[in-house]
Amino acid sequence: MKGSNKMNISVNELNKHVGEEIVFQGFIDAIRDKKWVMFVILRDATGKVQMTIEKSEEANAPLLEIMSNTKVESTIKVTGKVVENEAVKLGGIEIIPTNIEITSNAEDLPFDFNNLDGVNIDTRMDYKWIDMRNPRNTLVRQVESCITEGMREFLYKNNFTEIHSPKLIGAASESGSDVFEVKYFDRKAYLAQSPQFYKQMALAGGLDKVFEVGPVFRAENSNTNRHATEFTGFDLEFAYINSYEDVMSLEEDLLIAGLTKVKERYGDKIKEVFGTEVVIPTKPFPRIKLKDLYQELHDRYNFDIPKEDVGDMNAEAEKLTFKLAQEKYNSEFMFVVDYAATKRPFYHMRDENGKLQGYDLIWRGTEITSGAQREHRYVELCKNAKEKGLGKDVEFYLQFFKYGCPPHGGFGIGLDRLVMLLLGLSGIKETQFLFRGPNRLNP
Numbered sequence: 001m002k003g004s005n006k007m008n009i010s011v012n013e014l015n016k017h018v019g020e021e022i023v024f025q026g027f028i029d030a031i032r033d034k035k036w037v038m039f040v041i042l043r044d045a046t047g048k049v050q051m052t053i054e055k056s057e058e059a060n061a062p063l064l065e066i067m068s069n070t071k072v073e074s075t076i077k078v079t080g081k082v083v084e085n086e087a088v089k090l091g092g093i094e095i096i097p098t099n100i101e102i103t104s105n106a107e108d109l110p111f112d113f114n115n116l117d118g119v120n121i122d123t124r125m126d127y128k129w130i131d132m133r134n135p136r137n138t139l140v141r142q143v144e145s146c147i148t149e150g151m152r153e154f155l156y157k158n159n160f161t162e163i164h165s166p167k168l169i170g171a172a173s174e175s176g177s178d179v180f181e182v183k184y185f186d187r188k189a190y191l192a193q194s195p196q197f198y199k200q201m202a203l204a205g206g207l208d209k210v211f212e213v214g215p216v217f218r219a220e221n222s223n224t225n226r227h228a229t230e231f232t233g234f235d236l237e238f239a240y241i242n243s244y245e246d247v248m249s250l251e252e253d254l255l256i257a258g259l260t261k262v263k264e265r266y267g268d269k270i271k272e273v274f275g276t277e278v279v280i281p282t283k284p285f286p287r288i289k290l291k292d293l294y295q296e297l298h299d300r301y302n303f304d305i306p307k308e309d310v311g312d313m314n315a316e317a318e319k320l321t322f323k324l325a326q327e328k329y330n331s332e333f334m335f336v337v338d339y340a341a342t343k344r345p346f347y348h349m350r351d352e353n354g355k356l357q358g359y360d361l362i363w364r365g366t367e368i369t370s371g372a373q374r375e376h377r378y379v380e381l382c383k384n385a386k387e388k389g390l391g392k393d394v395e396f397y398l399q400f401f402k403y404g405c406p407p408h409g410g411f412g413i414g415l416d417r418l419v420m421l422l423l424g425l426s427g428i429k430e431t432q433f434l435f436r437g438p439n440r441l442n443p
């Protein structure tokens with residue numbers, strides 16, 4: 001039976017159309033076939049609604065036959081009237097159908113997505129499109145979209161320009177991470193580890209403020225709960241700063257904007273589904289020098305940084321830094337400054353005493369950002385690159401600074417990690433739309 005050509009109405013809009021004939025399209029969530037009536041629960045990305053088919057009405061016979069031969073998780077197009085009914089638990093409204101069209105038939109599912117307890121995470125990733133039908137996992141995607149929207153809006157309002165840099169690059173450079181090599185016609189190319197160099201090129205080109213949201217590739221054989229070989233980066237860079245304090249201040253504003261957007265739209269739902277509060281931080285976030293942090297962690301928690309990590313952080317130090325931030329500053333965030341220059345990329349600026357002009361931001365026990373004022377002076381940059389043993393790989397990058405480039409700084413945030421921490425998820429595999437790790441390239 002062919003349906004109407006009217007515009008589809010989603011579940012969250014049905015209460016605006018009580019008494020009207022509408023068209024609804026979605027999944028069949030459940031079928032309850034009673035003696036006198038058939039209840040069908042329908043679902044879309046915004047919620048669930050009940051469709052009621054009375055068996056006593058002769059005109060409903062074709063509709064009942066269709067539904068009796070259809071499995072749950074098939075997709076459906078329904079034309080019907082939206083009716084108020086206080087007895088209906090799903091929002092007090094129901095759809096009384098006049099026309100039903102099954103738009104796709106579902107086979108038996110490989111697992112029950114409504115009960116994921118005991119379902120292996122790899123099985124879930126093999127069938128990610130089914131795993132996502134769990135309302136909890138749908139919410140993850142919506143929250144990631146929302147926080148991205150909030151941060152984007154903030155940057156647009158502050159006159160940032162969104163750029164789109166290439167992910168195929170000609171030189172294996174940028175940081176200490178390994179890169180993915182690909183065959184590029186008659187030569188080698190590499191997948192970009194970040195848009196860092198191209199953000200800076202845009203500033204050398206005369207744009208004052210730029211940002212990018214896009215894929216980032218890291219060929220690290222890491223099997224931790226927070227690493228992936230491909231993830232989504234939210235990167236920005238802006239010119240005419242006075243110090244890295246300007247960069248930290250902007251990041252504070254950016255995160256406040258993103259988290260505020262999430263709390264307004266999904267705060268109650270996140271509390272209900274994940275049992276965690278969306279906490280809006282206040283400026284300024286606490287700041288601590290790395291040397292002072294080491295001392296605090298020793299005095300408070302009897303923790304000493306291992307010799308190989310001196311000048312930097314490790315996972316245990318990050319967890320304890322969060323504890324310190326809560327206990328001493330009543331904050332979920334902590335900026336850590338004064339890292340060793342040997343532990344940071346060559347393009348981070350150093351002051352006249354060789355002190356690094358950068359920071360890490362720790363949130364809920366995990367580093368979410370490394371930011372800095374960048375070195376924009378060509379001679380100093382060449383000296384830093386040489387010190388790090390970088391030669392031809394960064395020649396193209398150094399050219400950006402030969403013809404004048406303003407003082408600038410910036411940072412990058414891994415969106416997947418940000419959402420993982422926001423929702424209190426156990427790992428990045430639970431967070432990413434499609435996880436990529438050392439042992440996973442599909443689906």
